[in-house]
Amino acid sequence: MSGTDTDVIDALVGITPGSALDAIRARRPEARAHAQATYQALFAPKDPGNVSASERFAVGAFVAGLHGATAVAAAYASGAPAALKEAVDTAVKEAKTHGPYGSYTPGPLSREDTPGPVYRMEASTRRALGPRLAAAFEHAHMLVFHPRDAAPAALQALLDAGWTTTDIVTLSQIVAFLSFQIRVVAGLRTLAGRA
Amino acid sequence: MSDSILKTPEHTVPTAFTRAQLDWLPWLEPLAVDAMTPRHQASLVDAARVKSPYFRLLARDPDALEARTRTDKDIFYNPDGGLPRAERELAAAATSRFNGCLYCASVHARHAATYSKREDDVQRLLDAGVTADLDERWNAIIAASVALTATPSLFGPEHVERLRRAGLDDLAISDVIHAAAFFNWANRLMLSLGEPASV
Numbered sequence: 468m469s470g471t472d473t474d475v476i477d478a479l480v481g482i483t484p485g486s487a488l489d490a491i492r493a494r495r496p497e498a499r500a501h502a503q504a505t506y507q508a509l510f511a512p513k514d515p516g517n518v519s520a521s522e523r524f525a526v527g528a529f530v531a532g533l534h535g536a537t538a539v540a541a542a543y544a545s546g547a548p549a550a551l552k553e554a555v556d557t558a559v560k561e562a563k564t565h566g567p568y569g570s571y572t573p574g575p576l577s578r579e580d581t582p583g584p585v586y587r588m589e590a591s592t593r594r595a596l597g598p599r600l601a602a603a604f605e606h607a608h609m610l611v612f613h614p615r616d617a618a619p620a621a622l623q624a625l626l627d628a629g630w631t632t633t634d635i636v637t638l639s640q641i642v643a644f645l646s647f648q649i650r651v652v653a654g655l656r657t658l659a660g661r662a
Numbered sequence: 663m664s665d666s667i668l669k670t671p672e673h674t675v676p677t678a679f680t681r682a683q684l685d686w687l688p689w690l691e692p693l694a695v696d697a698m699t700p701r702h703q704a705s706l707v708d709a710a711r712v713k714s715p716y717f718r719l720l721a722r723d724p725d726a727l728e729a730r731t732r733t734d735k736d737i738f739y740n741p742d743g744g745l746p747r748a749e750r751e752l753a754a755a756a757t758s759r760f761n762g763c764l765y766c767a768s769v770h771a772r773h774a775a776t777y778s779k780r781e782d783d784v785q786r787l788l789d790a791g792v793t794a795d796l797d798e799r800w801n802a803i804i805a806a807s808v809a810l811t812a813t814p815s816l817f818g819p820e821h822v823e824r825l826r827r828a829g830l831d832d833l834a835i836s837d838v839i840h841a842a843a844f845f846n847w848a849n850r851l852m853l854s855l856g857e858p859a860s861v
Contacts, residue, residue, distance in 0.1 A: 491836045494743065497736035498840060501729045508725035516723075535814035566813040567761050574677025579762075579791070610850045611813055615762030617854035619667045619689045631665050632690045633722040639851055640726040647847035653815045654839030658822055658832060 474499070475506050479539055479652045481661065488659050502648065509641050510546065518637050521548045522600060525555055526638065529604050530645045532559035533611045539649050554595035558604050562586045566612030583613055602628030603638055610642045664691040673859035676764050679788035681772045681781075684765050688856040692718035707731045719855060730847070737840045745830065745837035748777035749803055753841035754848075755784065756804040757811050760792050763849040765858040770845070799828040806835075807842035 474482075476499075482488045492499045510523055527543030532555065534540075540559075544552060568583035586608035593601040602625050609621060625635050670687040692715040693702060703712065705724030708731075711717040720727040738750050745753075751774035758767035767788065775784040786794040792808045795801065802824045810817040817839075825835045 487832065488836075491833050494833055495736050495740055495836075495840070497740070498733050501732040501736070504729035505726060505733060508723070508729050512725065514725075533813065567811070569762060571762065572675045572677050576677060576679075610854055614850050614853040621854070622689055623667055626665060626667070635690060636720060636722040636855075637726065639854060640720070640723055640730070643847045643850035644726070644730070646850055647843045650810050650815060650817075650843035650846055651839060654810055654817055654843060655836065657817055657819060658835055658839065660819070 474503050475542070476502055476648060476651055476655070479542065480655045480659065482655070488655055502651070505640075505644050506648070509637070509644055516637065517631060517634050520546065521551065522603065523641060525551050525596075525600055526603055526607055526641050527645060528552075528555050529558055529562075530607055530611060530642050531649060532556070533563055533608065534646075534649045535563070536649045536653065539645075539652060551596065551600075554592055557592050558588060558596070561589055561592060562604070562608045564612055567614065569613035569615040571615065585609070585613075585616075599629050602630065606638070607642045610639070611646065666691075670857065670859075676858055676860050679759060679764055679767050679771070681768060681775060681785065681788065683772075683861050684768045685859040685861050686714075686716050686765050686852065686856055687859050688715045688719050690719055690855060692716075693721050694718075704728065705731075707735075716852070716856065720851065734844060734848070737837070737844050744833040745841070746777070748774055748780075749800075749834075750837055750841045751777060752784070752787075752800060752803055753807040753838050754845045755787060756792055756807040757842045757845035758849055759787060760808045760811050761846070761849040761853070763845075763853050765852050766845060766849050768858075799830075802828040802830075803838055806838050810839060810842045811846055 480488065524543050524546030528540050528547050531540035531543050547555060564584055568581035570580040571577055586605050588601050588605060606621055606625055609616060622635060630638060668689055668691060673687060676684060695712055701724050702721045705721050705728040706712055706717050707728060751770050754770035755767055755774050758770060771784050771788055775781045783796045783800065786796065792804055806817065806821040806825055809821050822835060825838065
């Protein structure tokens with residue numbers, strides 16, 4: 468990313484000062500400012516705790532890659548270590564599918580259950596990323612494509628890989644926030660006629 | 663020991679979408695009220711949220727929580743033109759229905775019904791799902807929210823055109839986009855950090 472002061476959504480949509488979309492975003496000034504503040508809190512945090520910048524941007528690049536959001540993925544990949552880039556790309560290829568799918572608690576909604584893959588990373592990719600990031604990617608895949616399959620066991624897998632409770636909150640916010648940011652970018656680009 | 667999975671108390675798991683009040687039980691340990699610093703407390707934005715285990719869990723990353731909440735409030739509550747509040751809530755409920763978040767759907771279906779006075783239509787969205795045939799304007803808002811919620815996104819110029827034909831201006835369409843996008847954020851946190859319980 469070109470510094471964290473640039474408004475990321477404006478940059479990725481291609482919003483220029485004085486344009487129609489600039490005026491529309493200006494009508495929701497708090498949403499605009501705090502979408503950017505969330506980006507800063509998650510990708511340039513004042514207190515990063517145990518979650519490194521490399522981990523944050525690698526997860527960002529993976530999540531954007533899963534969405535097929537090429538420009539967004541490139542922006543996050545630019546913040547991830549070059550040594551991880553190939554493994555992130557490989558993981559995206561292994562994991563990419565279509566969502567949302569998943570199962571409900573058995574009952575009347577079971578007729579809506581839609582099967583789909585649970586991502587288990589290839590051993591070579593896991594070696595390249597390390598166990599902590601590998602666990603994060605497997606969790607991120609569930610959050611992106613089949614969040615209704617979430618269960619305590621998924622959080623246990625993160626704890627087992629060394630993510631603390633607070634780290635898991637941050638990781639979950641990164642994946643969930645990107646699910647928002649990517650859709651705002653896609654939606655506004657379409658609204659502006661440049662999908 | 664805060665770094666372990668919580669055992670939820672005995673509870674009834676809801677098995678259908680509902681407008682009734684639901685509870686939410688965390689799978690990870692929220693901050694204890696008396697362990698919260700002034701920064702943690704401020705991150706709740708509304709002091710009353712200290713009662714919510716969901717917000718006390720998210721307060722573990724206070725800067726992210728505070729920015730999330732201020733984004734949320736402007737998308738849904740800003741009264742300056744655009745989409746009426748009822749239809750922002752409709753987009754939130756449709757997104758939650760499609761992702762399968764019973765808790766989020768219950769809250770925002772309740773709001774959509776309250777602000778629109780169209781309880782039957784909102785209930786049909788919950789019962790029949792996102793293909794329920796309501797009226798053209800609501801169908802268009804639901805279809806746009808669902809297309810944007812698919813991964814990868816299926817939202818295209820045809821959704822924008824349909825919303826324009828239904829009478830939405832570009833600010834209102836931007837509100838649909840933001841409401842649906844925001845619930846792709848909220849659903850993932852609610853679904854993955856705990857579970858709903860019938861009250």
